[in-house]
Ligand SMILES: *Cc1c(COP(=O)(O)O)cnc(C)c1O
């Protein structure tokens with residue numbers, strides 16, 4: 001073995017910190033840290049060998065390699081002992097060809113990566129397994145950590161709570177009151193988290209949790225903690241693996257705090273450096289117009305970045321005005337010929353519903369990504385022959401109120417173009433038949 005990784009300043013200060021040290025920012029300049037791997041050690045293994053190793057581990061049960069994250073342990077976090085790993089066998093989510101939907105929007109090769117088909121219903125599980133495993137290792141090595149805390153727009157807290165519960169570690173979640181869905185709120189409650197519902201927004205929660213975590217006995221689980229990025233980067237490796245180690249042309253990802261886009265990019269960079277791939281995809285970040293600081297910065301050529309006050313959006317998990325990982329994200333977008341595009345509330349809601357008509361069950365954030373795809377196809381920035389992967393970030397079942405209100409036409413300012421309401425009828429065969437025939441006639445039978 002002999003693989004190793006450590007924290008390092010993203011600004012290039014040569015400070016290094018061990019991964020089991022409680023540290024989130026560079027001591028010298030205050031910038032975020034990233035996990036850096038000993039690439040020379042990994043290069044001793046050839047690309048083909050890595051691919052075979054990763055292929056062999058999928059759907060097997062040798063602890064912990066059956067997990068989509070830990071199947072790539074050497075690339076993710078080699079420093080954790082297997083016995084300290086806290087895994088629910090996350091990852092290895094389905095990537096499917098949305099053939100009929102793609103054809104309808106003028107794209108032959110549309111694929112959806114279902115990161116929400118996961119234990120807590122979002123991609124956040126991929127990062128949380130790494131972070132909580134590291135905490136378990138630190139505790140095992142005698143570090144005095146009483147709890148792990150995060151601020152959340154809903155999904156981070158659900159993932160943190162579930163992994164902490166599995167590990168027997170106390171979790172504390174800071175949620176903006178009234179701004180997360182009931183299913184998202186009920187997850188940490190069910191998993192015995194200390195749930196703090198605060199009279200502020202996500203950015204306000206983030207400020208408070210950072211102050212609380214200055215007390216080093218409480219470990220900070222937000223994505224400024226780059227251990228999570230290491231787990232999330234397996235999404236790009238998985239996508240390439242699922243295409244038999246070929247790289248798609250474009251990847252579209254909804255972005256809020258902007259950790260996930262950096263993770264995605266890092267996965268591709270690592271595959272490139274280790275010779276597993278020899279081309280890069282374009283990366284598109286999709287933002288809600290009501291929380292769009294990265295889009296505004298993109299329009300100015302990334303010359304400046306100004307936080308905004310995020311307005312309420314249906315895409316609640318990306319209602320973030322002051323994203324902690326913007327520098328990392330911009331670096332990635334500059335490397336990957338990135339595009340940032342935005343979607344209005346009307347666009348995201350209708351895009352989600354349109355996809356649902358083809359058998360998907362989209363969360364509003366996936367709706368943002370789909371709406372952005374429609375726009376870029378229309379403008380020609382994405383060509384009809386390109387192979388496009390949309391990252392679906394959460395399970396639609398976490399957002400049933402959004403869907404119900406959409407179909408009932410109760411979302412303010414939104415024209416529900418694809419509304420489909422239940423038909424209330426007496427138990428009368430003739431009346432029922434009439435409704436069925438009407439529907440079949442309207443839709444033209446099988447379609
Ligand atoms: C967290 C989250 C995002 C945004 O990811 P960032 O890393 O914050 O950019 C998008 N969609 C869902 C469902 C999420 O939970």
Ligand SMILES: [Zn+2]
Pocket residue numbers: 009010011012013026027028029030031
């Ligand atoms: Zn520094």
